[in-house]
Structure formats: structure tokens, C-alpha cells
Amino acid sequence: MSSNRFHDNAYMSICSEKTLQSNEKGFFMQFYESVAATAGEDWIKNVFGKLKSDRERIRIIYDDPKIRETVFSTLCYVQEIYRKKSAEVAQARRFDAQKAVTNGNQMKGLMLYSQSVLRAPKTGENPKIDDGFSLVLALWERSELLMRLNYHSLALRDIQFAIKEGLDSDLKGEAFERMAVCYKAKGEMKRSSVSAELARKLYADDPDKIKRLNENLNKEYKEVTKICRRRKPEIPDRHPNFPQATRKMQVKQEVGKGRYVVASEPISTGETIVCEPPYAACLVPDCFGTHCHHCMDRLESPVGCPDCASVAFCKAECRDEAMATYHKFECKFLDLLIGSGMSILSHTSLRMVTQNTPERMYAINKDRSLERIYSLCSLAENRASDDFLQRTLMAAFLLRCLQKSGYFGYVDEDVYPNDNQMAVGELLLFHLQMLQFNAHEIYETKHKEGHKFQNAVASYVGVAIYPTVALFNHDCYPGVSRHFVGKNIVINALRPLNPGELIAENYGPIFTRRTLADRQKSLSGRYWFPCGCQACNQDWPMIDGLGNSSRRIRCPTKKCTYLFTLPIPNENMKCPRCKKKVSMTDNVMQMKICEEQYVAGFEYMEKQEVDKGIEVLCRAVDTFHRVSAPPHRETHLGQESLRTMMADYGNVYEIADIAA
Incomplete structure (x- = not known):
């Protein structure tokens, strides 16, 4: 690093800190500074700094008498902090939605109905408000508005959800009537007929309702569907060892370069090289209200978590998948995690644990070869003692959240981890190092009014770790481009690649837009290497x-x-x-x-x-x-x-x- 004339140690320190804690107002840095002050520079450098393994680093912060009390005095206060459901708020949002629709502002009404759905508690939880049916009422009224807007598929989902949540029996006939209309609009005539017949049976004593049903079924409906060009490409001939990639690539390893990817056969411009789902991915908090917490699709008619009001899902399937794994452990600690000021990379470090069972994590700690992700570089040998201490304390904080969430099978009031918990803490510490250099930002392209390409803006929505793509080295004149389909990363050739030629992506600074000095400073500060690509060696002009x-x-x-x-x-x-x-x-x-x-x-x-x-x-x-x-x-x-x-x-x- 010292041979790089563009390297800036202060900038490197700032970059490293930002990959751990992105919000200066969070309490985590206060925790670190308190422990660092208690430990003193000599202890950090000559005791903690001499440790050789993550296992030793995790254990010493719990065992060393010099800092143990300071560490425990913060970790013992870790507790559930999350945005709770509120029948009062759900009712108020529903009333606001009714007013908005009455005043002709249907899109505002839809937004408010969705807020009502997300804030509403489980049916029967608060019988003092809406007789305990806040969620059902929000879904029912939102379905009516969605039908009016010709979003029949979304309306159908709300109707079915309302029935499942305990829709009043007096509304069942109208529910099947709405379903019949929605199915007709979708072109599913057989299901429309079945729903209509059920409605007629429930309307048997009310000829006016039967007449209305028949009139509604005789109307022509238009189903609004988004024009979506999004597609996940197929890779016809896959690599035997990297099933998400083409067989035309080869992974090599070399001293000084680590592992890298080269072409093993000619690759033409535009060819898809990799299409890979993430090993783990996290949505940035700023997008909790606009994107699905699980698949990261844009929210249209969201459903909520049964317990917290912090996140939203695009559909019940995403909610159920999340609740079956990571979200049931993260749910009630989300506000605490965000309030700590930790980075999205730190959250992803936690997600790598919560999406797996404890038993799986114990097995991985014993044999890292079980998951390819654990062979990625962490540059531990180059990491400063104070940086390591910050990451170790973050690992301890995340581990304490796991203990309190019931991840290990029970709520553990004892701050001191047992051996299995300590093993998970060791993995968390590795994640916090490895993700710094290997994670990718997930983005979407926003099109403003007018010409979509002239006004296109890339918008950052999440972070993920991709085992195959993480092997690609950097080049200031990259051989590939990347984009995202949902959470999947797609890598396409941006120029022809010959056998033996490096297949490199770009980590951010590209030669056409940034000077040599700027690129080198950025790469050495953020990724800890001086770039030796052709564009840098020859100092190509912008x-x-x-x-x-x-x-x-x-x-x-x-x-x-x-x-x-x-x-x-x-x-x-x-x-x-x-x-x-x-x-x-x-x-x-x-x-x-x-x-x-x-x-x-x-x-x-x-x-x-x-x-x-x-x-x-x-x-x-x-x-x-x-x-x-x-x-x-x-x-x-x-x-x-x-x-x-x-x-x-x-x-x-x-x-x-x-x-x-």
C-alpha cells in the first residue's frame, strides 16, 4: 500500500469505518469509543492487536478484565425496539383514505389504505377499535379502490386475504361477487363462473343483489398490467462448478492476484456470463416503504409483517418466506439495529446468520468449505487493530441481538455466550470483514418524465453478496456490465473477450469519468489495492x-x-x-x-x-x-x-x- 503514491491513510480509515457504521448519530460508535478509551491504545495495539484469529478476538472482549465490564454494561441493555402495530393509526389512515378518494385523489387514497393495512394488528387483537377488524376493513376497502383503478389482480389478492382474516359473513356474497368480476377481468372465465355461482347462493333471498351481480358480469373490464421488460436471462451451457455462470469462464488463482476469472472460450459482446441469486441480501432502510423487504420489487399493494409495522412485502409469499427464516429473528430488533447507526453491510452480516438455522451455522464454523462464500478474501492480514476492535464489538452486538431474539432456541438473558454462540460470533466477525470487499449494491433504474434513457438515474436499494460474481477482479476499463433483476445479478460482456483474457468488472471508478489519481485513491481507500490495469498504467484520458x-x-x-x-x-x-x-x-x-x-x-x-x-x-x-x-x-x-x-x-x- 505504501508504494501507491495516491494512497491516503486517513481516507482509507474513513472508508473502512463507513462500511461498518454509516450513520454518525447511531450509538454504536459511542459503544466502541467507550471500550477503546477503557482499553487504551497500548492494549489495543499490543494485546488485542497481537491476536491471530477471529476466535481469539471474539473471546477476549468477553474475558479480558480490562474491558469486560465496559462491554457488558452496553450489551446487557440490548432489547426489543421496533415499530408496533396500532389499530388507532390503522383506523385513522383508513378514514384519511376514504376522504382522499371522495375528493378524487385515488392514488393518495391507495397509499393511505396501504398504510392502514401495514399498521393494522392481527384480527381480534384490539376489539376496542373497529371491533378488532382493522386489518380486514383496510383490505376490503383497498380492494374496492383497486377494482375501480382496474388493478383486478391486486384487488383479488386483497379480497382473498380479507376472507382469510375473518371477513364478516354478511359481506361474503359481495366478496364472491368482486372475485367473479376480478377473474373475468383477468380472463379466467371458469373461476369467474364458480365465484359468481357462490355469490348467487349467498344472495338467494335478495333479487336486487343478484340483478347487480348479473349487470356487473355483463360489463367489459380492462385489467391494468405494468409493461415490464424485465427478464432473467438463460445461460444455455453452464459451468460445472459454478452453475450460475457460463462454461466459457474459468477461475484461476495466483499469488498476489488471489482468485480471478478469465475467459476459457471466446465471448462476444452482449453475452450473459453470470445470472446469480444472492447468498444473502438486505434492503436499505430508506426503501422499507417503497420496496418489498424480501424480493426488493417495488410495492404496489403491500402486505405487512404480522408483528411489526417496520417493513412491507409485495405479496404473502414473500412475507411467509421471510417469516419462516430471518425476519422472525430480526423483526423486533429492526429499530434497534437502525438506531445503532450500523451500515447495511453490518445488517447483511446478520442476515447471513438469520437466514440459516443455528445448526447450519455451527456446521459452517467447523467446516468453512460447506459454503463457497467463506473462501472469499477478508484481508485480515492488512487490517489495523482499532478497525478489528470495531468489527469485533459490532459482531458482539449482533450476537447479543441473536441471543435476545430467540435465534438459539430461547431468549438468553446471559450476555456471556456459550460455545455454540461464540462460534456464531466468530462467523459474524468474518462476515463483517469479507463483505467490505465483496458485497455488491443492488440498484434500480428510475425513469423520469419524458425520454427514459436521457433522464435515467440509478437508485441504490440494497446490498447483496454473490459467491460467483465476488470472484471477478476490477478493471477501470471493465470487460463486463452488471444489472439486477429483482435480487439476481446479471453480468454481460461489454466487449469481446478472448481465451485467457481477464474477465473484470468495475468497482465504481471507471476511467472515462474519473482521473487516474481519483480512481487510485478510491480503490486503495475502499478496497485496499492499487490498480494496475491498462487504463491506469497508460493513464488513459477521460x-x-x-x-x-x-x-x-x-x-x-x-x-x-x-x-x-x-x-x-x-x-x-x-x-x-x-x-x-x-x-x-x-x-x-x-x-x-x-x-x-x-x-x-x-x-x-x-x-x-x-x-x-x-x-x-x-x-x-x-x-x-x-x-x-x-x-x-x-x-x-x-x-x-x-x-x-x-x-x-x-x-x-x-x-x-x-x-x-
Whole structure:
């Protein structure tokens, strides 16, 4: 690190701290500073700093008499703090929704009904408000509004949920009537007929209601569905050891480089290299009200956790999956976790535990080879003593939350961990190191009013760890792009890759947008390495600095690496490197065609014809790398456009959507 002239120790320290605690107002740093003050610099450096394993680090903070009391005095106060359900609030939001709809503001009404659903307690829990039916009433009234807005699939789900929650028997006939209408709008005529027949039986003594039912069924309905281009690509020929990846890649390992990925066969621009679900993923707290806590899809007509009012799920299936694993342990500690000021990476460290059973975690601690994720780098050998102490105390805090949540099978009032709990603490400490260098931010693309590509903004919604993609090294001129489909990461080739060539992604600083000094400072501070890629070694100019001098063509002689700068005086020349007389006519023509294809690709993008734009630009980028070499302004602009259009198949949010 010291050999990197751009390295900044102070910046590195700030970056490292931010990966642990992102909110300065949280109480965790006060906890750390209190322990550090008690321990003193000498103890941190010469006692704690001499420890060689995570097991020793976890144990010493509970056992060493110098800091034990200070540690215990904070951990003993860990308790449930979460946003509770409230029938009063649910009722008030429902009344507000009714007013909004009456005043013609249906979308505001929908938002308020959803808030009512999320804040409502279980049926019967508070009989003093709405006779205990706050949740049922919120679902019932929201379904009516959803039908009015032609969101029949969402309305149907609410009706079925209301019935399950104990809808009054007097409303059952109307419930089946609504279901019949919703099924008809969805084109499911058989189910519509069954629901209508059930409604008729319940309406047997009321001819007016039967007449209304028949009239409603004779109407034509339009089902509003979102136009969604999102798709998870198929990988036809998968890698035998990395089933989420193509067999055209190979993982290698080398001293000084660690593990990295190379092409084992030719890969063309645009090819999908990896499509991988996360090992663990967490939604950022700022998105708790807009995205599903489990799958990270945008919320339209959300359902809530049965116990807390902190999170929302897009559908019952997501809620049930979350409740069956991690959320039942995190639920009542969410506000405490957020209030600690811990980073989303710290939460992901916890999620890696809560999504598994204790028995699974004990087994992993004994044999880390059970999960590939535990072979990823943590750079423990380069970590400073005070940084290690911060992470160890965070691991202890997270472990205390697990003890109090019943994760280990009971609520443990004893702060001191038993051996099994200590093993989980050891894994938490590893997670807090490993995630710093291997996690990925999940994002969606927001389209504002007007042209979606001109106004597109990437919005950060979560963090995840992907075992295969974490093996990819960095390059300031990356060979791949990434986008997300839900929580799945999709890696596509951004330029042609030859056998043996490094397949590298970009960790953030790309040469076209940031200077060499800025990139090197960022990478050494955030990821602890000096970048030695071609763009850095040759100090390529940023996009605005690339002019006509960047137009070059290759010598056509096989294996010759010489590049002629355009324009050339004669298309029949002697190559200064291979000394052969060569004809440049074909390469010059191919370069001209390539540049014409870039223009065509940009035009397709302007017209928002994504499929055609991707096809043309992929062909152009392949052609360019065959006859020329980067840097080249039009090529990099083409790759930027290609990246943007490929992301249009991933998480995209239109401002005009229902969740707006």
C-alpha cells in the first residue's frame, strides 16, 4: 500500500469505518469509543492487536478484565425496539383514505389504505377499535379502490386475504361477487363462473343483489398490467462448478492476484456470463416503504409483517418466506439495529446468520468449505487493530441481538455466550470483514418524465453478496456490465473477450469519468489495492479528453500489436513493428463501418428501440476490438449506451407507476 503514491491513510480509515457504521448519530460508535478509551491504545495495539484469529478476538472482549465490564454494561441493555402495530393509526389512515378518494385523489387514497393495512394488528387483537377488524376493513376497502383503478389482480389478492382474516359473513356474497368480476377481468372465465355461482347462493333471498351481480358480469373490464421488460436471462451451457455462470469462464488463482476469472472460450459482446441469486441480501432502510423487504420489487399493494409495522412485502409469499427464516429473528430488533447507526453491510452480516438455522451455522464454523462464500478474501492480514476492535464489538452486538431474539432456541438473558454462540460470533466477525470487499449494491433504474434513457438515474436499494460474481477482479476499463433483476445479478460482456483474457468488472471508478489519481485513491481507500490495469498504467484520458488521436487501426499481420493512427497516408504500408508490407484497406473499411454502426445504435437508443440498439452496438463493439484498440471515444460512448440499454431488462421504475 505504501508504494501507491495516491494512497491516503486517513481516507482509507474513513472508508473502512463507513462500511461498518454509516450513520454518525447511531450509538454504536459511542459503544466502541467507550471500550477503546477503557482499553487504551497500548492494549489495543499490543494485546488485542497481537491476536491471530477471529476466535481469539471474539473471546477476549468477553474475558479480558480490562474491558469486560465496559462491554457488558452496553450489551446487557440490548432489547426489543421496533415499530408496533396500532389499530388507532390503522383506523385513522383508513378514514384519511376514504376522504382522499371522495375528493378524487385515488392514488393518495391507495397509499393511505396501504398504510392502514401495514399498521393494522392481527384480527381480534384490539376489539376496542373497529371491533378488532382493522386489518380486514383496510383490505376490503383497498380492494374496492383497486377494482375501480382496474388493478383486478391486486384487488383479488386483497379480497382473498380479507376472507382469510375473518371477513364478516354478511359481506361474503359481495366478496364472491368482486372475485367473479376480478377473474373475468383477468380472463379466467371458469373461476369467474364458480365465484359468481357462490355469490348467487349467498344472495338467494335478495333479487336486487343478484340483478347487480348479473349487470356487473355483463360489463367489459380492462385489467391494468405494468409493461415490464424485465427478464432473467438463460445461460444455455453452464459451468460445472459454478452453475450460475457460463462454461466459457474459468477461475484461476495466483499469488498476489488471489482468485480471478478469465475467459476459457471466446465471448462476444452482449453475452450473459453470470445470472446469480444472492447468498444473502438486505434492503436499505430508506426503501422499507417503497420496496418489498424480501424480493426488493417495488410495492404496489403491500402486505405487512404480522408483528411489526417496520417493513412491507409485495405479496404473502414473500412475507411467509421471510417469516419462516430471518425476519422472525430480526423483526423486533429492526429499530434497534437502525438506531445503532450500523451500515447495511453490518445488517447483511446478520442476515447471513438469520437466514440459516443455528445448526447450519455451527456446521459452517467447523467446516468453512460447506459454503463457497467463506473462501472469499477478508484481508485480515492488512487490517489495523482499532478497525478489528470495531468489527469485533459490532459482531458482539449482533450476537447479543441473536441471543435476545430467540435465534438459539430461547431468549438468553446471559450476555456471556456459550460455545455454540461464540462460534456464531466468530462467523459474524468474518462476515463483517469479507463483505467490505465483496458485497455488491443492488440498484434500480428510475425513469423520469419524458425520454427514459436521457433522464435515467440509478437508485441504490440494497446490498447483496454473490459467491460467483465476488470472484471477478476490477478493471477501470471493465470487460463486463452488471444489472439486477429483482435480487439476481446479471453480468454481460461489454466487449469481446478472448481465451485467457481477464474477465473484470468495475468497482465504481471507471476511467472515462474519473482521473487516474481519483480512481487510485478510491480503490486503495475502499478496497485496499492499487490498480494496475491498462487504463491506469497508460493513464488513459477521460472521455472528454479523447479526440481524433484515439482513432487507430491494427496491423493486419497475425500476432502483430502495432496500431496505425488514422488517417494514414497510404493504405499499403510497411509496418514499423513486424516489418511486413501490409494492406490496411479492409481494416480501414471495417473501422468506418464500425463508426457508422455506433451512429445507428445511438439513433435506436434515442428512439427507445432497445433490442435493435443492443444488437447494433454489440456488433460494432466486436468489430472495433477486432480492427482497433481502446481508448476510443465513440466505442466508450457506445459501451455506455449498451450498458444503459441492457439495464432496461432489469429493475426499472417508471415514475407513472402505481407506486409513484
